[in-house]
Amino acid sequence: MHHAAAHGARIDRMPSLRRLLWALAGLVTGGAGLATSYAAAMVLTVRKSPVVAVAEWVIALTPGVVVHWAIRVLGHLDKAALVVSILSALALAFVGLGLLARLRLWAAYVGFLALAGIGTLAVASRPGFSWLDLVSPAVGLATWLIALPILVAPLRGNPPETGERVDAETRRAFLLRAGLVAGTALAAGAVGRIAGAGRRTVEQSRRFLRLEGVTLPRRPGGVRAGLPGLTHWMTPESDFYLVHTAVSVPTIEPRDWTLRIHGMVEREVTLSYRDLVSRDLVQRWMTLSCVSNPVGGDLVGNAWWSGVLVRDLLAEVGVDAQADAVFQTSYDGWTCATPLDALTDDRHAMIAVAMNGHPLPMEHGFPARMIVPGLYGYVSATKWLVDLEVTRFDRVRAFWTEQGWNERGPVQVSSRIDVPRDGASVPAGPVRLGGMAWFQHTGVNGVQVSVDGGTWQDMDVARTPNLDTWAQWAGTVRLEPGEHALAVRALGADGEWQTGEVVESLPGAATGWHIVSVTAEE
Ligand SMILES: Nc1nc2c(c(=O)[nH]1)N[C@H]1C(S)=C(S)[C@@H](COP(=O)(O)O)O[C@H]1N2
Ligand SMILES: [Mo]
Numbered sequence: 001m002h003h004a005a006a007h008g009a010r011i012d013r014m015p016s017l018r019r020l021l022w023a024l025a026g027l028v029t030g031g032a033g034l035a036t037s038y039a040a041a042m043v044l045t046v047r048k049s050p051v052v053a054v055a056e057w058v059i060a061l062t063p064g065v066v067v068h069w070a071i072r073v074l075g076h077l078d079k080a081a082l083v084v085s086i087l088s089a090l091a092l093a094f095v096g097l098g099l100l101a102r103l104r105l106w107a108a109y110v111g112f113l114a115l116a117g118i119g120t121l122a123v124a125s126r127p128g129f130s131w132l133d134l135v136s137p138a139v140g141l142a143t144w145l146i147a148l149p150i151l152v153a154p155l156r157g158n159p160p161e162t163g164e165r166v167d168a169e170t171r172r173a174f175l176l177r178a179g180l181v182a183g184t185a186l187a188a189g190a191v192g193r194i195a196g197a198g199r200r201t202v203e204q205s206r207r208f209l210r211l212e213g214v215t216l217p218r219r220p221g222g223v224r225a226g227l228p229g230l231t232h233w234m235t236p237e238s239d240f241y242l243v244h245t246a247v248s249v250p251t252i253e254p255r256d257w258t259l260r261i262h263g264m265v266e267r268e269v270t271l272s273y274r275d276l277v278s279r280d281l282v283q284r285w286m287t288l289s290c291v292s293n294p295v296g297g298d299l300v301g302n303a304w305w306s307g308v309l310v311r312d313l314l315a316e317v318g319v320d321a322q323a324d325a326v327f328q329t330s331y332d333g334w335t336c337a338t339p340l341d342a343l344t345d346d347r348h349a350m351i352a353v354a355m356n357g358h359p360l361p362m363e364h365g366f367p368a369r370m371i372v373p374g375l376y377g378y379v380s381a382t383k384w385l386v387d388l389e390v391t392r393f394d395r396v397r398a399f400w401t402e403q404g405w406n407e408r409g410p411v412q413v414s415s416r417i418d419v420p421r422d423g424a425s426v427p428a429g430p431v432r433l434g435g436m437a438w439f440q441h442t443g444v445n446g447v448q449v450s451v452d453g454g455t456w457q458d459m460d461v462a463r464t465p466n467l468d469t470w471a472q473w474a475g476t477v478r479l480e481p482g483e484h485a486l487a488v489r490a491l492g493a494d495g496e497w498q499t500g501e502v503v504e505s506l507p508g509a510a511t512g513w514h515i516v517s518v519t520a521e522e
Helices: 002-043 050-061 064-074 077-103 105-125 131-157 168-195 198-208 273-277 310-317 340-344
Strands: 258-263 269-272 282-289 300-309 325-330 335-339 350-355 369-371 385-391 414-419 425-427 429-438 444-451 456-458 471-479 482-492 514-521
Touching: 002 050, 002 077, 002 105, 002 131, 002 168, 050 077, 050 105, 050 131, 077 105, 077 131, 105 131, 131 168, 258 310, 269 273, 269 310, 273 350, 300 310, 310 340, 310 350, 310 385, 325 340, 335 340, 414 444, 414 482, 414 514, 425 429, 429 444, 429 482, 429 514, 444 471, 456 471
Parallel strands: 258 385, 425 514
Antiparallel strands: 258 269, 282 300, 300 350, 325 335, 325 385, 350 369, 414 429, 429 471, 444 456, 444 482, 482 514
């Protein structure tokens, strides 16, 4: 009796074990295909494995406000979060297909075909498509079509008279096959990673590049306001903010890079990297900022950029008098349209090849990117730049303007308090405070601070080498014991004070004064 009861309990548990093995068959099959398709992408050094392509597709289809929110809230994690979500969704789908295979094997094949179809479509629909990009999803699909029958064979072979029970032999056969398939796929993934370390070889090329005319930055005198804790006037590459929609950073060998300049021009040209860097390089301090920067935020940085003046290149190709825009395209397909006059006037718009005296870091657009003083990055600062089309605003649609942002993106005057930090406690009495102010290509003429909405008090603004960089500022206010709100505003060289009107960004950047709360203690 006792024995039979135990036996009965075992039989009850079996259906779930049986289902578990089918689910596992789906999961291992699915995972194996992902691993081999990734390996294929790595070996061929195509940037977009199907998962990356789907992620970029999602970004392209996501409303701009959501992308903008993700940039602000998740920062650098936004893309990792997206990829993890897609992988989780896939894992669920694979489990589902495994369970489906138990009831209708053909339906599971259809399911895997459909997933491969989505991946292929994503890869094919991304800009910069080449036929080579199809190899990766094809390898993934082939893996699925091979792995699924291998894994389900022992489960299907389980004699029907055993009912829902899985006998030990079936279990062993299945686990052996699952282990073999998973092991092979993992090995393929590892080999792909090593063989195709495209990023590492490009990183090597980058390190060994010596660019004639590029010098290390020397911080100009007088740019420091002399207050400990202020943001460094020069932003090191490793601290410079990053904004891009590419899920995997493009890795481009300089010898494979070209820049085509065409459209409404007299003589179109295609420049190689050599052609570009053998020209006269100009070098300049310039501050770059993002339209998505919240009031008080840090999507802004200042660097020493070396590059070729865009206006010289445009003069060479001969621009049509009817043109008013230059449509820029990056290697990853991101686009923006820049007002032509900002590229041809005297403001030193450049195709930059170096940042702070070194070839551009990969994340900042290696081997070449645009920098235009006075414009937000979304209308000007194309990283991994490969194409410039001289055109008209009424003929083109670019990535962010399509999402509702202003067609032309001139920066607005901004300021920020960095010392003391929001929520800090300070001794009551005279309190030193300071921060940064910027209004690229127009200039900052003054900074004032107001305590608890009282009169505006002048602060000292440190020098800048030109109108295109941010400035450190510092000063002293008297604080009585208690809680206080400190607000800052900057005066543009156009004579306008920074507005206190609070506007969330879209269609322009966020406006309002940066306000920090501090407690003054006796
Ligand atoms: N290829 C590409 N270039 C791009 C972007 C992008 O998404 N893709 N984002 C732009 C935006 S919105 C900004 S603010 C700047 C940021 O440059 P950084 O990442 O070097 O700081 O790059 C610009 N260039
Ligand atoms: Mo941006």
